[in-house]
Amino acid sequence: MATVIRLTRLGRKKKPFYRMVVTDSRKRRDGGWVEAIGYYNPLAETPVVKFDAERLKYWVSVGxxxxxxxAALTTSK
Structure with missing residues (x-):
């Protein structure tokens, strides 16, 4: 299985909220996922990015x- 770490969109119209998830690369953006490792809220006063660095490192280590x-969100933190 080719896995990818990407954002899946939640929230309502014009109020996006994103969850950082590990999923099969062939699934749709908002399709099922294997594990949620964090979230990103771009509409907060200061955009909030929280993720489990250990789990991110693990998933990258297994391919x-x-x-x-x-990549941009996790390296800026």
């Missing part, structure tokens, strides 16, 4: 690829 957005 999961990070999406461009997840």
């Amino acid at each position: 999961a690829k990070m999406s461009d957005r997840v």
Whole structure:
């Protein structure tokens, strides 16, 4: 299974909230996922990014690829 770490969209119209998840790369953006490892709230006064660094490191070590957005969010922290 080709796994990828990416954001899945939650929230309502014009009020996005994203969950950082590990999923099969062939699934849709909001399809099922294997594990949720964090979240991203871009609409807070200061955008909030929280994630479990240990789990992120584990998934990358077993071959999961990070999406461009997840890579940018996790390295800026």
